[in-house]
Amino acid sequence: MSDQDDEYVYDEATGEWRPASEVAAEQAAANAVRDAAGNELADGDSVTLIKDLKVKGAGQTLKQGTVIKSIRLTGNPEEIDCKYEGIKGLVLRTEFVRKR
Structure with a gap:
């Protein structure tokens, strides 16, 4: 064309x-939704936490280096939706994750 x-x-x-x-x-x-390092994220990507995060309501802390698989993008470019063992409806800010 x-x-x-x-x-x-x-x-x-x-x-x-x-x-x-x-x-x-x-x-x-x-x-585009970008991680803490500026890499573009897409549905289904795996990410690694870059710092320890206390999860409100779950009574646990996700440690730095934890791998979160199969993320889903939300309407907000600063947040991703994901699942992790025993935590339903987990939403993480993109400033705390790095694409694997």
Whole structure:
């Protein structure tokens, strides 16, 4: 597909007409969920905790280095939903995890 076939949209930030595919790619990158190291996270990824976390209501602490498998992204780019032994509905902040 060439640029001649692409739709153009007006970018108010730059004041220019730009290809719609280019603008969409930039928006997707801006909305990406990233871990503490800046790596992009996706559904099903495994992550490792980078610090000890006390789990409210569960009465236990998840230790640094704990591996959490099969994460799910939420509507919030700063949080991920996951399961861990004996803890239902665990939501972790992305600032405390690193992608494996």
